[in-house]
Amino acid sequence: MRKKAVGILILWIVICMAGVQINILYAQDTPENIPHYDRKPILFGWYVGGNTMYTNITDKKILPYNDSIMSFNADSKIGGQIGLMAEARIFSFLYLRFLPNISFSDRSFSFLIKKDDIFHITKQNFEVIYLDLPFEMKLNAKRWHNFRPNLIFGFKYDYDLGSIRRKKIGDNEFLFKINEHELFYTLGAGFEFYFPFFKMTIELKSSFGLTDVLNREYKTVYSDCIDKMKTQVFYLNIIIQ
Secondary structure, three states: OHHHHHHHHHHHHHHHHHHHHHHHHHOOOOOOOOOOHHHOOEEEEEEEEEEEEEEEEEEOOOOOOOOOEEEEEEEOEEEEEEEEEEEEEOOOOEEEEEOOEEEEEEEEEEEEEEEOOEEEEEEEEEEEEEEEEEEEEEEEOOOEOOEEEEEEEEEEEEEEOHHHHHOOOOHHHOOOOEOOEEEEEEEEEEEEEEOOOOEEEEEEEEEEEOOOOEOOOOOOOOHHHEEEEEEEEEEEEEEEO
């Protein structure tokens, strides 16, 4: 988590420095675009983007079935999202945002199994369709001509619409089950570019799961090996306002 946060901060600083240099070069020859746009009390927009989902698994210190389940891991998967944005200005540099969206991704798990002295891999895939409801605070830096960076922090609630479909599938099809409700906190950065008729923002952020998503009511030899299961998602969004 720390590495992701430090990486986002370093990238934010680098892009800010590049944006300042570009604006210094062109500011003398070009006027500011939509100079009063950010003075509006409420702003609206839409966005599209991509994401990478990873499930952090903590195994139990003593595996109850270590004679058969030798190891397990989760793979990161690439997905996407599309949504709307409403942004309310609290102060000149601070905004409250609501960004409802639908996001798509997958979870993929693999277990290394030993049976009769023969090793084989068992896999489980979950299609994830999130109804994503983020509330975020955006802290703006000073606008430099037609460029302005910002920092983002907030929380969000996700409901996995894919769980509706999974409930119609027989229990024997699952190695374990995942809860449909999740809570996250989010950290990130954005880079706003002002054009003559609109503003475009490139946004990088990570959401870190606060809740254990493993369904404890559905017990199998696979679920009994897992102590905690939390989700982490990295987002790249392009916002048009």
